[in-house]
Amino acid sequence: MRYIVLYEETDSGWGAYPPDLPGVGIVAPTKAKARDSVRTAIEMHLSGLRAQGLAIPAPRSSAEHVEVS
Numbered sequence: 001m002r003y004i005v006l007y008e009e010t011d012s013g014w015g016a017y018p019p020d021l022p023g024v025g026i027v028a029p030t031k032a033k034a035r036d037s038v039r040t041a042i043e044m045h046l047s048g049l050r051a052q053g054l055a056i057p058a059p060r061s062s063a064e065h066v067e068v069s
Contacts, residue, residue: 001046004061005038007031019061021045 003018009031016038017025024045028034049056 001056001059003042003059004063005035005042006063007034018042020057020059 003020005016005018008015010027013027013029014031014034015025015027016034018038021042024038024041026034026037026041028037046056
């Protein structure tokens, strides 16, 4: 499965979250660490859903850049 992940730079590091998986989000000091951590968080979340016999949410979000002047 491929989920969209949004990354947000802050004054103290980076945040990352997949919009299709509410409640999953991380903070990290670097974008590289955020990328690794959010992957792990998604894997753990999906594993927990499977263990509970719950449905895995299908990826539904999409992203694109919008140019403005």
